[in-house]
Amino acid sequence: MKVLIIAPRFPFPLEKGDKLRLYHQIRNLHESMDLVLTAVSDVKVEQGHYDELSKFVRKIYVFPINKWGIIFESFGRFFSGMPFQVQYFYRKRIHNSIRSVLSEEKPDIVYCQLARSAEYARDFSGKKVLDYMDAFSYGMGKRIEGSNFLLKRFYKLEQKRMERYEKEIFKDFNAHTIISDQDKFRIFQGKNNAIQIIPNGVDTGYFTPQNIKKKYDICFVGNMGYRPNVDAAEFLCTRIVPQLLKIKPDLKVLIAGVRPHPRIISLQNEFITVSGWMEDIREAYGSSTVFVAPIFTGIGQQNKVLEAMSMEMPCVCTTSVNLPIGGQHGKEVLVAEDTDDFVRHISFLFNDPAAAREIGENSRIFVQKQYSWTKQVEILKLIFNTL
Numbered sequence: 001m002k003v004l005i006i007a008p009r010f011p012f013p014l015e016k017g018d019k020l021r022l023y024h025q026i027r028n029l030h031e032s033m034d035l036v037l038t039a040v041s042d043v044k045v046e047q048g049h050y051d052e053l054s055k056f057v058r059k060i061y062v063f064p065i066n067k068w069g070i071i072f073e074s075f076g077r078f079f080s081g082m083p084f085q086v087q088y089f090y091r092k093r094i095h096n097s098i099r100s101v102l103s104e105e106k107p108d109i110v111y112c113q114l115a116r117s118a119e120y121a122r123d124f125s126g127k128k129v130l131d132y133m134d135a136f137s138y139g140m141g142k143r144i145e146g147s148n149f150l151l152k153r154f155y156k157l158e159q160k161r162m163e164r165y166e167k168e169i170f171k172d173f174n175a176h177t178i179i180s181d182q183d184k185f186r187i188f189q190g191k192n193n194a195i196q197i198i199p200n201g202v203d204t205g206y207f208t209p210q211n212i213k214k215k216y217d218i219c220f221v222g223n224m225g226y227r228p229n230v231d232a233a234e235f236l237c238t239r240i241v242p243q244l245l246k247i248k249p250d251l252k253v254l255i256a257g258v259r260p261h262p263r264i265i266s267l268q269n270e271f272i273t274v275s276g277w278m279e280d281i282r283e284a285y286g287s288s289t290v291f292v293a294p295i296f297t298g299i300g301q302q303n304k305v306l307e308a309m310s311m312e313m314p315c316v317c318t319t320s321v322n323l324p325i326g327g328q329h330g331k332e333v334l335v336a337e338d339t340d341d342f343v344r345h346i347s348f349l350f351n352d353p354a355a356a357r358e359i360g361e362n363s364r365i366f367v368q369k370q371y372s373w374t375k376q377v378e379i380l381k382l383i384f385n386t387l
Contacts, residue, residue, distance in 0.1 A: 243343045
């Protein structure tokens with residue numbers, strides 16, 4: 001079976017959740033399917049990145065977009081009603097090129113990652129699968145909270161546009177997937193039950209416990225230019241850390257991840273280290289005792305939490321983070337809803353190393369059973385074969 005993939009970003013390196021999801025899907029599909037990758041990219045794709053994907057796909061087409069073109073073309077389509085995040089990745093010239101690729105390759109299935117790439121396949125007459133991944137319209141709505149006046153207006157407009165678009169494109173695809181049950185019912189009411197859930201996985205062979213010195217008591221990892229992660233890191237450093245310092249005056253915190261926002265950089269002090277990009281993110285997990293994820297506004301499934309659990313780190317997170325994962329509170333994860341909860345749970349882990357170790361061990365067993373990439377991609381294979 002030949003599958004042509006359309007992605008809004010080149011799926012390597014793995015510093016974003018959508019890249020990680022598609023990379024591991026490709027890696028697990030390639031043994032039984034003939035894969036062709038088409039990807040839009042707003043950054044230069046390095047030769048090493050091409051080489052990595054070439055292990056799994058027969059042919060790669062990359063269509064670059066530049067920042068000035070993004071601004072110009074988005075302005076020209078402002079009144080089109082198309083969501084801005086779809087406009088960002090869409091170009092008519094790229095659409096024509098992808099039409100030519102489709103005509104040449106004649107795929108059995110076209111697989112679109114995210115609604116952001118759907119526009120390129122809507123007019124294709126063959127079988128098509130759309131991975132919504134997350135409910136982006138819902139995510140826009142969550143960003144309204146705590147934003148200034150201008151951003152609130154923008155997020156409200158984008159939320160309405162994305163809600164309409166997510167519903168509109170549904171009819172153009174033969175099958176639909178999403179990352180969690182929560183996101184499945186956040187998109188629109190009507191045909192939600194036709195959307196199939198494919199959770200993310202975690203490479204438990206790569207994310208294994210590390211026998212290295214613990215330099216930090218707490219860590220938080222993620223794309224540090226992404227609004228929900230920025231908010232979470234600020235909550236950790238300005239609300240939780242001051243309370244913990246009363247209990248543990250020598251507390252050390254690590255904030256690790258690509259493209260730290262100025263708000264993140266400003267958090268750095270004698271207790272808090274902002275590392276930025278790390279070549280091997282396992283060093284962040286392995287050098288820390290507890291993983292804390294005070295994320296209240298994110299959507300989808302938090303890969304960072306699955307990775308930390310796979311490395312036997314005890315994790316403290318919110319209900320919204322744990323729901324798509326399904327960890328059992330007190331056994332595989334600790335769930336907190338406010339500052340006091342976080343401080344209480346983290347203090348418990350500091351004061352009872354045996355309990356912390358047991359929760360960490362349980363969490364690794366949990367992800368090994370529930371979140372292998374092989375298991376998740378089997379669902380996608382079944383969808384393709386059914387079509």
